[in-house]
Amino acid sequence: DGGITQSPKYLFRKEGQNVTLSCEQNLNHDAMYWYRQDPGQGLRLIYYSHIVNDFQKGDIAEGYSVSREKKESFPLTVTSAQKNPTAFYLCASSIADREDTEAFFGQGTRLTVV
Amino acid sequence: GENVEQHPSTLSVQEGDSAVIKCTYSDSASNYFPWYKQELGKRPQLIIDIRSNVGEKKDQRIAVTLNKTAKHFSLHITETQPEDSAVYFCALFTGGFKTIFGAGTRLFVKA
Numbered sequence: 001d002g003g004i005t006q007s008p009k010y011l012f013r014k015e016g017q018n019v020t021l022s023c024e025q026n027l028n029h030d031a032m033y034w035y036r037q038d039p040g041q042g043l044r045l046i047y048y049s050h051i052v053n054d055f056q057k058g059d060i061a062e063g064y065s066v067s068r069e070k071k072e073s074f075p076l077t078v079t080s081a082q083k084n085p086t087a088f089y090l091c092a093s094s095i096a097d098r099e100d101t102e103a104f105f106g107q108g109t110r111l112t113v114v
Numbered sequence: 115g116e117n118v119e120q121h122p123s124t125l126s127v128q129e130g131d132s133a134v135i136k137c138t139y140s141d142s143a144s145n146y147f148p149w150y151k152q153e154l155g156k157r158p159q160l161i162i163d164i165r166s167n168v169g170e171k172k173d174q175r176i177a178v179t180l181n182k183t184a185k186h187f188s189l190h191i192t193e194t195q196p197e198d199s200a201v202y203f204c205a206l207f208t209g210g211f212k213t214i215f216g217a218g219t220r221l222f223v224k225a
Contacts, residue, residue, distance in 0.1 A: 033213065035215070040220075041217060041218070042120070042203060042215050042216055042217035042218045043158070043203065043215040043218075045212065045213075045214060048212060056212075058212075090157065090158070092213075094213070101146070101207070102148060102160045102163065103148075103150075103160070103205075103213050105157040105158050105159070106157060107156075107157050108157060
């Protein structure tokens with residue numbers, strides 16, 4: 001059963017802690033993305049990667065970091081430098097070598113700072 | 115940089131009426147324009163897309179139109195039903211493997 005999986009579904013973080021959100025896909029997609037969604041707002045791009053060992057900053061990368069050591073995995077770390085981390089985080093993947101390509105989303109991780 | 119504006123932010127219609135959502139963009143190099151539907155608490159999913167070589171595409175009650183000259187594309191839902199209630203996002207694929215999204219339109223279909 002192919003797809004993209006995010007974990008955990010809910011995550012609570014204390015002030016000053018780093019947390020890592022997992023994203024795994026078995027769709028053999030080269031491109032992977034992280035988006036942040038705030039209540040009533042759209043999807044804002046945090047980071048994206050179109051190939052292993054390479055990634056680019058999106059529009060709101062400050063306070064976040066990523067790695068892309070494997071094609072299947074694109075974990076996102078929310079660092080203590082992110083001042084307002086409470087949000088819904090969505091990971092997505094797509095075929096990278098075509099322009100007209102659908103993005104497949106994970107179920108999301110809801111991060112709350114306590 | 116690339117930008118896509120989506121209007122309206124909220125849309126309320128009576129069941130059976132039509133709903134139209136419009137997006138405008140700035141990157142003339144964009145050639146792929148998908149629309150995603152996100153139901154409450156769920157992941158966004160593709161519902162229809164259009165490529166720059168066509169002006170209109172239809173799939174049952176859903177249609178999308180594209181005007182590349184004016185740089186806008188629209189989603190049309192006819193004969194709306196309560197299950198159409200969701201947030202709809204337009205998107206475009208820019209050069210450099212990026213997909214950017216509009217801010218979303220929350221559609222309410224009243225029974």
